Amino acid sequence: MTGWLGPEEWQAVALSLRVSLWAVGLSLPLSILAAYALARWDFRGKQLLNGVIHLPLILPPVVTGYLLLLGFGRRGPLGGVLEEVFGLVLAFRWTGAALAAALMAFPLTVRAIRLAIEAVDPKLEQAAATLGASRAWVFLTVTLPLILPGVIAGAVLGFAKAMGEFGATITFVSNIPGQTQTLPLAIYTFLQVPGGDGAALRLVAVSVAVAMAALTVSEVLARRAAKRVAGG
Amino acid sequence: MSLQVEITHPLPGFEVNVAFEAPGGVTALFGQSGAGKTTVINAVAGLLRPQAGCIALAGEVLYDAQKRVNLPVHRRRLGYVFQDGRLFPHLSVRRNLTYGQRFAPQGATGPGLDEVADLLGLSTMLDRRPGALSGGEKQRVAFGRALLARPRMLLMDEPLAALDAARKDEILPYLERLRDQTGLPILYVSHSVAEVARLATTVVVLEAGRVVRAGPAEQVLSDPAMVRQFGLREAGAVLPAEIARHHADGLTELAISGGRLFLPQMDQPEGARTRVRILAHDVIVADRAPEGLSALNVLPGAVLSLREGQGPGMIVQIQCGTDRLLARITRRSAEALRLAPGRSVYAVIKTVSIARTDVAAR
Numbered sequence: 001m002t003g004w005l006g007p008e009e010w011q012a013v014a015l016s017l018r019v020s021l022w023a024v025g026l027s028l029p030l031s032i033l034a035a036y037a038l039a040r041w042d043f044r045g046k047q048l049l050n051g052v053i054h055l056p057l058i059l060p061p062v063v064t065g066y067l068l069l070l071g072f073g074r075r076g077p078l079g080g081v082l083e084e085v086f087g088l089v090l091a092f093r094w095t096g097a098a099l100a101a102a103l104m105a106f107p108l109t110v111r112a113i114r115l116a117i118e119a120v121d122p123k124l125e126q127a128a129a130t131l132g133a134s135r136a137w138v139f140l141t142v143t144l145p146l147i148l149p150g151v152i153a154g155a156v157l158g159f160a161k162a163m164g165e166f167g168a169t170i171t172f173v174s175n176i177p178g179q180t181q182t183l184p185l186a187i188y189t190f191l192q193v194p195g196g197d198g199a200a201l202r203l204v205a206v207s208v209a210v211a212m213a214a215l216t217v218s219e220v221l222a223r224r225a226a227k228r229v230a231g232g
Numbered sequence: 233m234s235l236q237v238e239i240t241h242p243l244p245g246f247e248v249n250v251a252f253e254a255p256g257g258v259t260a261l262f263g264q265s266g267a268g269k270t271t272v273i274n275a276v277a278g279l280l281r282p283q284a285g286c287i288a289l290a291g292e293v294l295y296d297a298q299k300r301v302n303l304p305v306h307r308r309r310l311g312y313v314f315q316d317g318r319l320f321p322h323l324s325v326r327r328n329l330t331y332g333q334r335f336a337p338q339g340a341t342g343p344g345l346d347e348v349a350d351l352l353g354l355s356t357m358l359d360r361r362p363g364a365l366s367g368g369e370k371q372r373v374a375f376g377r378a379l380l381a382r383p384r385m386l387l388m389d390e391p392l393a394a395l396d397a398a399r400k401d402e403i404l405p406y407l408e409r410l411r412d413q414t415g416l417p418i419l420y421v422s423h424s425v426a427e428v429a430r431l432a433t434t435v436v437v438l439e440a441g442r443v444v445r446a447g448p449a450e451q452v453l454s455d456p457a458m459v460r461q462f463g464l465r466e467a468g469a470v471l472p473a474e475i476a477r478h479h480a481d482g483l484t485e486l487a488i489s490g491g492r493l494f495l496p497q498m499d500q501p502e503g504a505r506t507r508v509r510i511l512a513h514d515v516i517v518a519d520r521a522p523e524g525l526s527a528l529n530v531l532p533g534a535v536l537s538l539r540e541g542q543g544p545g546m547i548v549q550i551q552c553g554t555d556r557l558l559a560r561i562t563r564r565s566a567e568a569l570r571l572a573p574g575r576s577v578y579a580v581i582k583t584v585s586i587a588r589t590d591v592a593a594r
Contacts, residue, residue: 123318126279129305130312131381132335137306141331145322229322230363 005206009199011178012186013206019094019182020162023102024109024155031106031154032147035113036139040122056168057107065171068100072172096173097180101165105158112157116150117143146229149222156218160211183207233417235259235385239275239285239295248272248282248441257433258411258418260449262425262461268441269421273389276419277312278305289384306335311378311416315390317370319362325373326358332381340382343414348376351413352406368399372406379414386410386418392427400427407431408592425466429453429509430592437461454556456539456547459512464560467547468511471555475504483528483583490553494528494583498591509590515559516580517548519569529581533557535571550579 005013037043038050056064072079072090082088090096120143128138144151166184173180175189187203190196238251248268252259261269274280276287278294286296289310294303311332319328330345349355352372362370371391378386391407392400404427411418411431422428428435428449435452437445439461445452452458454469473486475498486493486508493508500506521530533552540546546566550557557579571577 121318123314123316124320126305127312127314127318128320128331130277130279130308130310130387131332131377132306132309133332134304134306134335137335142320 005202006199008177009186009203009206012181012183012203015094015097015178015181016163016183017210019097019101020159022095022098023105023162024158026098027102027106027109027158028151028155031109031158032113032144032151034106035110035117035154036143038110039114039117053110054107056104061104061165061167062171064103065100065168068096068103068168068172072096072099090173092173092176092180094173094179097165097169097182100168100172101162104165104168105161108161109154109158112154113147113150116147116154119150120146148225149229152218152222152225156214159214163207163210233290233384235276235290235417235419236286236288237272237276239272239282239287241271241275241280241282241284243268243271243441246441250436250438250441250443252436252443252446254417254419254436255434256415256417258420258431259434259436260428260432261419261421261436261438262423262428262432263438264423264461267438269423269438270389272438273312273387273419273421277310277387278303278308279312309336309340309382309384311381311383311386313371313374313378313386313388313391315393317362317367317374317394319365319370319373319377321362323362324358325354325360325362325365328362328373329354329358329376329380331377336382342382343379345380348379351409352376366399367395368402371395371399371403375406375410379410379416383416386416387421388418389421390423391420392424393422404430404592425453425462425468426509426590429468429470429590430507450555453509454549454558456537456549456558459539459541459547459558464541464545465513466511467558467560468509468514469555469557470507470509471557473506473508475500475502475506477502488531488553489555490533491531492529493531493581495586495591496584507592508586509592510557510581510586511590512547512558512560514581514585515550515557517550517559517561517565517569517571518578518580519571519575521578522580525580526582527580528583529579531557531579531581533577533579535573535575535577537573538566538571548577550577552579 034053070076074083074091079090090099125138125142128142133141164184169182170185175181175185183203187200190200233256235254241248248271250272261272263269271280275282281302284297287294293301294308295301349358352375354372354376392403420431432449435449436443437458445458450470459467471488473488475484476487477485479485482497483494484498486495531552533550536549536551536556538546538548544562545560546563548559548561548571550559559579
């Protein structure tokens with residue numbers, strides 16, 4: 001594999017996978033919580049929360065990236081706190097790329113999971129409660145297994161979005177090879193230099209392959225989960 | 233172990249305002265659709281929070297509006313069997329059945345999985361998924377699941393209503409065994425007089441959110457004043473009986489307090505206790521012991537009360553031993569026989585008019 005891809009290209013692929021996996025892994029529990037809140041709870045500011053979650057989907061990615069830079073830059077209010085308390089620097093680091101990818105993927109993941117939660121019959125959850133299960137147990141033993149296909153679909157969708165994120169990433173963390181130069185950024189960079197077409201095409205092929213693989217894995221997993229849920 | 237319910241809750245168009253006590257055995261909450269039955273049972277389960285009142289089980293307060301007590305659903309430990317089963321589709325029958333076990337308190341005792349599977353005839357389907365079960369099988373799993381959660385009481389909301397007649401007949405014996413072998417009190421919501429007559433030990437009649445009558449099943453079912461609630465065609469008395477003898481010609485002889493009854497062959501052994509439902513429109517009233525009649529059952533008794541309906545018919549309540557029979561006859565016949573309270577009469581019942589489904593265990 002490394003023989004086929006140049007070291008710089010391989011670096012971009014590995015970085016993109018790392019960024020996307022972290023982005024999806026860390027945001028998934030939060031997506032499930034947000035989706036559950038939007039689907040099941042009634043609270044003040046629900047419409048506002050819904051709007052904020054969906055904002056990255058509608059805003060130009062450059063705007064999202066710039067807002068991230070303002071908030072999470074080393075002099076930004078949140079970035080400063082993160083650096084002081086946790087020693088975590090986001091600006092111009094791969095961690096920042098992961099945050100940008102997570103934020104852009106979040107609305108897609110939440111939507112998919114929310115649809116799955118809305119399809120779960122609350123009567124089943126009631127039945128579990130009458131059998132002695134507390135709310136947390138009901139969620140773990142009934143709701144979560146039943147929405148698993150939706151969670152998988154949401155995660156894959158989010159992963160694909162994270163792999164392809166460009167605008168917010170380049171604005172927030174720039175385009176530093178080995179640090180923040182993800183797959184799309186690398187393709188873009190190769191296209192800017194004379195003779196870079198070959199490398200760009202190889203990366204395009206990797207992109208397509210990763211996307212197809214992710215889709216296939218999620219299809220298989222979701223089908224298996226759906227079969228379980230249907231009680232067949 | 234008794235359940236005390238006293239609640240008020242507004243519903244669109246009327247208000248549920250009930251107070252009753254459910255002692256051990258099966259307490260049937262009977263009423264037409266929209267009488268407020270499900271509201272009451274959901275309030276007991278904790279799925280609905282009544283506006284006012286209190287609910288207590290064996291002295292423990294489950295809900296008290298004034299004292300602001302509202303025990304959450306999962307801590308009430310009342311096994312609920314829903315009309316629509318509500319099995320978990322992602323779990324096997326075995327894991328559906330044992331779902332509640334891990335939440336039951338350490339000291340709680342009750343039948344185990346094998347025993348329950350045996351009782352409900354589920355042993356051969358433990359590894360199947362709910363999707364592969366028939367409606368009747370699903371409902372039996374629902375009974376078992378509620379039972380294995382080691383509840384202090386069982387709640388059943390029209391558990392047979394979604395099943396066809398054949399499936400109902402298949403399940404009723406299991407319910408009788410559940411009642412007789414577990415000794416758990418059961419609150420049973422139904423609008424089927426036949427089910428109530430067969431299962432209930434106590435009946436609470438609801439109408440438009442109010443309790444119009446409550447008491448032991450034999451008394452409430454043979455109350456002429458309740459004929460309207462149960463419906464003319466369904467009205468009838470329920471008599472406790474004991475199987476006296478199986479005869480060679482295919483008849484079973486039952487001993488009741490007022491005499492003997494001959495019925496088509498029954499399954500229970502001689503000496504077993506049972507109950508027989510005799511519909512009011514199957515009873516003929518005679519003013520002297522009839523002769524030359526094909527009907528085998530002629531029970532002597534005395535008229536207790538007469539109640540006129542809106543049409544040409546009336547309901548005669550007859551004291552027969554310590555039991556009370558209901559007979560639905562025309563007003564013309566009542567006048568011809570000069571029926572009046574205290575008058576001695578004979579109740580005539582055709583053997584074949586008593587269906588097998590009208591005979592219950594105990």
